[in-house]
Amino acid sequence: MTKKELRQRLEALGARMVWGLFALLPLDAASGLGGWLGRAIGPLLGVNRVARRNLKAAFPDKSDAEIAAIIADMWEHLGRVAAEFSHLKRIATERVELVGGEYIDLLRDDGKAGIFISGHMGNWELNGAVAAVRGLPLHLIYRAANNPWVEDLYRKGRADASYALIQKGPEGARQALMVLKNGGHLGMLVDQKMNDGVPIPFFGRDAMTAPAQAAFATKFKCPLVPARVERIRGANFRVTVFPPMEMPGTGIGHEDNRILLTRINAMFEDWIRERPEQWLWVHRRWPE
Numbered sequence: 001m002t003k004k005e006l007r008q009r010l011e012a013l014g015a016r017m018v019w020g021l022f023a024l025l026p027l028d029a030a031s032g033l034g035g036w037l038g039r040a041i042g043p044l045l046g047v048n049r050v051a052r053r054n055l056k057a058a059f060p061d062k063s064d065a066e067i068a069a070i071i072a073d074m075w076e077h078l079g080r081v082a083a084e085f086s087h088l089k090r091i092a093t094e095r096v097e098l099v100g101g102e103y104i105d106l107l108r109d110d111g112k113a114g115i116f117i118s119g120h121m122g123n124w125e126l127n128g129a130v131a132a133v134r135g136l137p138l139h140l141i142y143r144a145a146n147n148p149w150v151e152d153l154y155r156k157g158r159a160d161a162s163y164a165l166i167q168k169g170p171e172g173a174r175q176a177l178m179v180l181k182n183g184g185h186l187g188m189l190v191d192q193k194m195n196d197g198v199p200i201p202f203f204g205r206d207a208m209t210a211p212a213q214a215a216f217a218t219k220f221k222c223p224l225v226p227a228r229v230e231r232i233r234g235a236n237f238r239v240t241v242f243p244p245m246e247m248p249g250t251g252i253g254h255e256d257n258r259i260l261l262t263r264i265n266a267m268f269e270d271w272i273r274e275r276p277e278q279w280l281w282v283h284r285r286w287p288e
Contacts (some may be wrong), residue, residue: 001158012149025088038079051281071276092129100241119191122229137163138187
């Protein structure tokens with residue numbers, strides 16, 4: 001066994017122990033403990049510098065104290081998200097105020113393919129879980145865990161939030177196309193960096209943006225429905241589902257896609273500005 005394999009197996013063992021602890025605890029206790037651990041440990045991690053750099057660039061008028069407060073609240077929020085992973089079904093059925101549920105019904109009942117998009121805001125795993133409760137089967141596109149021995153925990157946690165899981169990558173893209181060709185529905189988190197994506201403005205700077213959601217929507221002429229998750233207090237949330245986005249009508253595919261991506265990034269930016277502590281600032285979203 002190599003050192004890397006040993007390290008990954010030890011990481012997986014630790015992840016299983018933490019998962020088991022949070023699963024045994026009542027929801028509010030698990031979420032609270034996760035938040036406490038996140039606030040205590042997160043600021044000590046190296047990626048904290050990434051969050052500070054991103055926030056300073058996004059909010060140049062905020063003071064160092066304001067930036068530090070957002071980062072501390074972000075870590076508490078991320079700790080809660082991790083702790084809530086084994087409780088998604090209960091949260092989706094008991095702890096969500098759903099606004100715009102009729103737009104989930106539209107995707108479910110219109111007899112066409114459709115795409116449900118969101119970002120890493122609030123507890124983003126609830127998007128698929130809420131759709132499932134509403135009777136909409138989603139094929140969730142996700143990034144596989146770096147550690148293969150942790151991957152089954154990822155899939156286990158999302159079992160109540162999806163009809164099927166599709167890993168990002170060339171094979172996943174082919175699977176996603178087949179889902180849409182067959183009239184199915186995709187769930188996509190579309191706010192992370194894609195190195196070979198399209199440069200689209202985000203907080204005043206170009207960010208390499210994945211084009212798939214726009215390309216799929218224009219190709220299949222299917223609804224592109226945004227959803228926003230907000231943590232209201234503790235382990236209680238509001239999920240707001242919006243009407244399908246208006247499709248550009250330039251008649252030029254790549255231009256329509258660029259317009260859609262610009263609108264999506266602008267929409268996400270508005271959401272993040274309202275609740276900056278609930279976004280994933282530790283992600284390297286922009287070029288160095």
